[in-house]
Amino acid sequence: MLTSSCKWLEPELMDVVRLFEGAEALEIGHDTEVTGTAYENKFRLGVHEYGYRDFDLARTPLEQKSLIKRYAKLSLYRLLTEIFHKTLPWGSLTGIRPTRLAYGQIEKTGEFGELFRTLGVSEENTALVGRVIEEQRGLYEKKEGNCDLFVSLPFCPTKCAYCSFITAPIAATEQFVPAYLEALGRELETAGPLIKNLRSVYIGGGTPFVLGVKELERVLKAVSPLRKNGCEYTVEAGRPDTFTAQKLDLCRDFGVTRICINAQSFSDKTLAAIGRRHTAEDLYRAFEMAAPYPFDVNCDLIAGLTGESLGEFQWSVDEAIRLSPANITVHTLCLKKGAKLKEETARLGDGLLADMIAYSREKLTAAGYEPYYLYRQKYMAGAHENVGWTKKGKACVYNVDVMEETCDNLAVGANAISKKLFAEEARIERYGSPKDIPTYLNKIDTILEEKNKLFGSSRGSLEGEPTRRPLA
Numbered sequence: 001m002l003t004s005s006c007k008w009l010e011p012e013l014m015d016v017v018r019l020f021e022g023a024e025a026l027e028i029g030h031d032t033e034v035t036g037t038a039y040e041n042k043f044r045l046g047v048h049e050y051g052y053r054d055f056d057l058a059r060t061p062l063e064q065k066s067l068i069k070r071y072a073k074l075s076l077y078r079l080l081t082e083i084f085h086k087t088l089p090w091g092s093l094t095g096i097r098p099t100r101l102a103y104g105q106i107e108k109t110g111e112f113g114e115l116f117r118t119l120g121v122s123e124e125n126t127a128l129v130g131r132v133i134e135e136q137r138g139l140y141e142k143k144e145g146n147c148d149l150f151v152s153l154p155f156c157p158t159k160c161a162y163c164s165f166i167t168a169p170i171a172a173t174e175q176f177v178p179a180y181l182e183a184l185g186r187e188l189e190t191a192g193p194l195i196k197n198l199r200s201v202y203i204g205g206g207t208p209f210v211l212g213v214k215e216l217e218r219v220l221k222a223v224s225p226l227r228k229n230g231c232e233y234t235v236e237a238g239r240p241d242t243f244t245a246q247k248l249d250l251c252r253d254f255g256v257t258r259i260c261i262n263a264q265s266f267s268d269k270t271l272a273a274i275g276r277r278h279t280a281e282d283l284y285r286a287f288e289m290a291a292p293y294p295f296d297v298n299c300d301l302i303a304g305l306t307g308e309s310l311g312e313f314q315w316s317v318d319e320a321i322r323l324s325p326a327n328i329t330v331h332t333l334c335l336k337k338g339a340k341l342k343e344e345t346a347r348l349g350d351g352l353l354a355d356m357i358a359y360s361r362e363k364l365t366a367a368g369y370e371p372y373y374l375y376r377q378k379y380m381a382g383a384h385e386n387v388g389w390t391k392k393g394k395a396c397v398y399n400v401d402v403m404e405e406t407c408d409n410l411a412v413g414a415n416a417i418s419k420k421l422f423a424e425e426a427r428i429e430r431y432g433s434p435k436d437i438p439t440y441l442n443k444i445d446t447i448l449e450e451k452n453k454l455f456g457s458s459r460g461s462l463e464g465e466p467t468r469r470p471l472a
């Protein structure tokens, strides 16, 4: 429990507390004071008092608020590293997008390393962020009018135990599919005139390949008139147990450029434990099926899955590399509300997870892959990160745009979150569609109207459900 004399800082400081296992049980009091360029943070813990002083120059009130937050969090991080005798790979950084902070700092001072070191980020992670920024060169483009299109298909063959995405087994949702495809068709038709410069399309979920051939064809047909410029086109086909030659043919015929064959693990024991309902053999078969097609392939892995040993994870990394997809994404297990695994799983030792991540970084680098996007999540095991790795020149535009929030994201379907970028005002306006399918279907007229308002205007004009958020 933490209480601060500055109430708005409490949730920010709690994010730091949560980074240290066991720290939530502590009773911590906090005061902050700014005098000129000095940021003073004091903490009370039982009868002990701890004080930290930093100096920095803020030019505007907004900058000052951000520095108050920065130094309060850093001071608390220093205190907790003293108490728990350990440092963390991302130091006091709790944000989802470390690269965004780095880009902002580069704009101000020409580099970001000094800030990251001050915040306690490890040399290795600072270097990783540098490599991501380097790999994004030529793709990173902050420009009003640039847009990515996301199509949400929240249906899966079965629910995996670790997954908290809003998706449901197709057996329980099949009856909604025709109406859902109808609503998607209407959304896509309305979206056409709202898109200026389309950079990429991503049909994701869920597991798009769980749809039947005719249903998938309907979605691809509806997207076609919007993608006249032949831009990057991903279908997150997904689980290998849904792959058929007919669906791959369809994707090729509609100009899809990238698909996902997601392993999560190549260990049959792990795959059974996480309820994937497919084996490593199915993965090899899916890779073989996709090989003759002109698609770039992405393969997702997760570090920290139930009961997985270091050796099993290393095997998964080695197998993914051997299969040689254009992209390999290494997630760290993140257990949120909605994942069955949450109650069942024991926390993995930080050391084991750190070894897994170190292994993936070393092996992928040695195999010629470069990190091209990275993000962190709350509740992520061991305060680590997710990293997308790519072969040279094969980085996925959609992932870069979404992570860096440099473009509009016009997202259609249930639980789709659209974002409109107002670059000059340095802010983003979001619109989240209802998460569950029946509510989405019932509200489709309102959704069309509100998205039209958001993307049709140059200033944004929404009320109610959408949330406004300044750019960090």
Ligand SMILES: C[S@@+](CC[C@H](N)C(=O)[O-])C[C@H]1O[C@@H](n2cnc3c(N)ncnc32)[C@H](O)[C@@H]1O
Pocket (backbone or CB within 6 Å): 156, 162, 163, 164, 165, 205, 206, 207, 236, 237, 238, 239, 261, 262, 263, 264, 300, 301, 302, 331, 332, 333, 334, 335, 336, 339
């Ligand atoms: C939206 S899911 C769709 C993937 C597709 N349905 C499949 O399973 O093959 C995208 C990716 O998120 C990752 N993911 C899902 N739940 C996760 C969790 N709890 N922790 C870490 N990564 C997770 C998985 O690697 C998954 O492939």
Ligand code: SF4
Pocket (backbone or CB within 6 Å): 155, 156, 157, 158, 159, 160, 163, 164, 165, 167, 205, 206, 207, 238, 239
């Ligand atoms: S990991 Fe993929 S297949 Fe499994 S439940 Fe989540 S979205 Fe569905």
